[in-house]
Amino acid sequence: xxxxxxxxxGTHSLRAQSPVLLQGIIDAEGWATDxxxxxxxxxxxxxxxxxxLVLWGAIEPVxxxxxxxxxxxxxxxxxNSRNDVSLEQAGLRYTRSRRLVFDAGKVP
Numbered sequence: 001x002x003x004x005x006x007x008x009x010g011t012h013s014l015r016a017q018s019p020v021l022l023q024g025i026i027d028a029e030g031w032a033t034d035x036x037x038x039x040x041x042x043x044x045x046x047x048x049x050x051x052x053l054v055l056w057g058a059i060e061p062v063x064x065x066x067x068x069x070x071x072x073x074x075x076x077x078x079x080n081s082r083n084d085v086s087l088e089q090a091g092l093r094y095t096r097s098r099r100l101v102f103d104a105g106k107v108p
Contacts, residue, residue: 024055031078048077066093068105 029050031042042048051074058068070089091105 019060020057021059022055022057024053026054027052029078042078046077050074050076050078064095066095067091068093 029052030047031050032047033042033045042050053073054071055073056068056070058066060066068089068091069087071085071087073086074084087106089106089108091103091107094102096102
């Protein structure tokens with residue numbers, strides 16, 4: 001009797017994670033180069049700052065179907081371009097079973 005109750009409890013579907021994931025890293029740099037630093041010069045040798053944001057996320061609107069993306073943004077006077085935003089990876093993954101997975105998108 002006790003064993004059958006444990007088996008019945010174990011058959012309920014439990015969801016441990018949210019279907020949405022968003023994570024990122026923020027970092028900052030300070031640059032102060034002089035005329036002797038020709039190869040590493042930023043901002044024409046004047047002090048400058050650089051900020052970088054890396055984000056990655058995924059959403060699973062329906063079980064087995066996942067949309068995901070990974071991108072980076074860089075801005076500040078020490079940046080090579082003023083507002084640099086790039087998409088590193090984006091795609092759509094459909095998982096029918098552990099043996100059959102379809103993956104399409106921009107993958108490095």
